[in-house]
Amino acid sequence: MSAAEKPTLVERFVTLCRRNPVVVDAVLAALLLWIAISWTLEGKVARAEQGAALVVAVLAAAPVVFRRTHPIPAAVGTAVVAGVAQLAVPGLVAALLLPALVMGYSAIAYGPRWAGAVAFLLLVAGATMPSLLRLLTRPAGDPPLGVSLWLLGFPLGVAAGVWLAGSLRRASFRHTEGLRERARLLEESRRQEVRIELLAERSRISREVHDVVAHSLSGIIAQADGGQFAARRDPAKAVDVLAGIADTGREALADVRGLLEMLRDSGVDGVADKDATSDTAGRPQPGTDDVPALVEQVRAGGLPVDLVVTGTPRPAGTGPGLTAYRVVQEALTNVIKHAGPGTPAHVRLEWTDDELIVRVRDEGARGPVPRPPRGGHGLTGMRERAALHGGSVETGPHPDGGWSVRLRLPLATHRGEP
Incomplete structure (x- = not known):
């Protein structure tokens, strides 16, 4: 392999990541957990609820490790944690936000087709439900209607963005898999064609060997039988018969050598032209x-x-x-x-x-x-x-x-x- 064909450091790193998805996703889960803990301790969660938020952050981030290898079970795990947490302690959005978005994306991108619609509905429900409840229960003019609508539309836009990103990744993944399958089928087809050509060539050579050897040996046997009879009555005739046997044997030997040369000197595909005008020894075909x-x-x-x-x-x-x-x-x-x-x-x-x-x-x-x-x-x-x-x-x-x-x-x- 030349220096230009050697993979770069980045290409080797990408290949390593593709071969170890669980390790890469474990690192991602650790990063999401660190962010959730940081947001929690920075005051985005009430101090009285920080302990519960830390537990919820761990439980929500853990399924991310299996987001590509087992997307549906992992997404269900995160969805259950998020649903229970929202019902029990509504103020833990900071601990759930990023793991929920990542698992929604993963379910859409790597799960079955029906999972995309279900994940989108869950994302929309989880993102808009708090704002919708706040809008319905708000006092008159607090906050203004425009701000409430913005708080409702922004999470909806985020959910739509996650669905779109997951759908594009799914389409790209399916396209890549289709190209790989097509390449595999083309390679298998090429191997089958080569195998068929080799079998056809083997059959052709088998016919040639049979025609040459069987004919020559049959002639030699017939002449030998006749020579035995002639030797008793006319020894001179027996000499002619033996000469004929020798000529037939030489011709058969030359034909067999030509076939062996054809085998030895076949092209790279091992297939010779079935209508070749001469054999490899230069003799024209009869x-x-x-x-x-x-x-x-x-x-x-x-x-x-x-x-x-x-x-x-x-x-x-x-x-x-x-x-x-x-x-x-x-x-x-x-x-x-x-x-x-x-x-x-x-x-x-x-x-x-x-x-x-x-x-x-x-x-x-x-x-x-x-x-x-x-x-x-x-x-x-x-x-x-x-x-x-x-x-x-x-x-x-x-x-x-x-x-x-x-x-x-x-x-x-x-x-x-x-």
């Missing part, structure tokens, strides 16, 4: 143009798969293109895992004026079906990818047998993308 190479790679791994493209291919945008590629990759991986590496599969890309339709289906298992691993998230990942770009994924049994995956991606909103 798209629809890379689907033929993907099909060829899977075919080389032992899965009989063909590709048919209809319509006029055109740039689909980085995000939709990557989605189409990953859906084809995941669907073919599922064919290997669930139907077996010898099951014929078909990939079809249909380009229309406003959307791209991707269909992947297999013809059903031709032999023993391998036991797939449990706990996969491939279908969920495909649907999440499609939903990010306004598309949808439908999966289910095909009428001619086997399993079918259909992806629909709108293209109209992506024509302006590079």
